[in-house]
Amino acid sequence: MPLSPLVRFGTSTWTYEGWQGQVYFKKYSKTTFARECLGEYCQYLSNGEPCFRTVGNDSTFYRPPTPNQLRHYLNQIPEDFEMCFKVWEELTIPQFARQGRYGAKAGQPNPRFLDAKLFNELVLTPYREAKFEPHTGPFLFEFQRHGMSRDEFCSRLDTFFSQLPKDFRYAVEIRNAGLLGPDYRKVLENHGVAHVYNHWSYMPSLREQHERMEQKFTAPFTVLRLLTPLKMSYEAAKKRAEPYAKIVEELPDMRRDTVELLKNAVGDKRQAYVLVNNRSEGNAPLTIQALWSALQDAPL
Structure with a gap:
């Protein structure tokens, strides 16, 4: 049974050389792999259909893309492909962590936090210049743990x-x-913004997140990111899953909750983006194939 066109599966990133022999079969040099493998990623099939119709782009968390970068992606992706970009962290951090990479800003409040003018000028402009809008999935605003109150954050x-x-x-x-x-x-719903259901170390299960959201989606689309096992640190998840060549441990609750959310979303005629990380079960493409099969067993 073909998958509903409303559901798009993809991985958290595509530039993983360990998928040679699984997703990638062309020969790439070390210097060209990251720049040129996106086209082959898009051609990966499951049951004779394109398996990946979206992908996450984590690199834009560290700096906005240039129009030329976006045009380079355009030259590799098919017509129906969408990319989900993380938003530049300069806009999502209320206070910089005491980390060396932040230099003199480490430990300081961030005056650019949720600066709409900056987002419009520095983040959105390249997409318009490159005419990338038809291939732009939801922008992902990832807010790390912080000390803001619910009232202040929502405001x-x-x-x-x-x-x-x-x-x-x-x-x-x-x-x-x-x-x-x-x-x-209510804030998300008022603006047609989606909540990202994230299966991540210290968040509640996907099902509990939906319950706390009063079992209501907040936008005409939804996003799921399957990142790490619950109650497990990033470092432990990384060590457990390396070298990302196979499923090291199935997460049945994660799979069940994902299928249920997808059924609910498609039943409401909402688009659904599912981005899977290697660190969730060990190998993101195999997790996606398992979810695909589970959806066929419980048709949307």
Whole structure:
């Protein structure tokens, strides 16, 4: 049974050389692999159909893309492919962590936090210049754990999204479980912004997140990111899953909750983006194939 066209599966990133012999069969040099393998990624099939119709782009978390980068992607992706870009961290960090990579800003408040003008000028402009809009999936705003209260965070989100253009789609991923609830849901719903259901170390299960969101989606689309096992640190998940060549341990609750959310979303005629990380079960393409099979057993 073909998968509903409303569901798009992809991996958290595509530039993983360990998928040679599984996803990648062309010969690439070390210097060209990351730049040239996206086209082959898009050609990967499952049951004779394109398996990946989306992908995450984590690199844009560290700097916005240039128009030339986006044009380079355009030259490799098919017509129906969409890429989900993380938003530049300069806009999503209320206070910089005490880490060396932040230099003099380490430990300081961030004056650019949720700066709508900056987002419009520095983040969105390259997509318009490159004419990338038809291939742009939801922008992913990843908020690391922080000390802001629910009221302050929701107020800042509300102000920010009220200033953004409506011709792009936006999704919010939080790492503070205490923010989940009616106030947060209503802000997202008022602006047509999706909550990112993230299967991540210290968040509740996907099912519990949906319950805390009053079992309501907040946008005409939804996003799921299957990142790490619950109650397991990033470092432990990485060590457990390396070298990412096989399923090291199935996560049946994660799979069940994913299928249920997808059934609910498609039943509501909503698009659904599912981005899977190697660190969840050990090998993202195999996890996606298992989810695909589970959907066929419980048709949408």
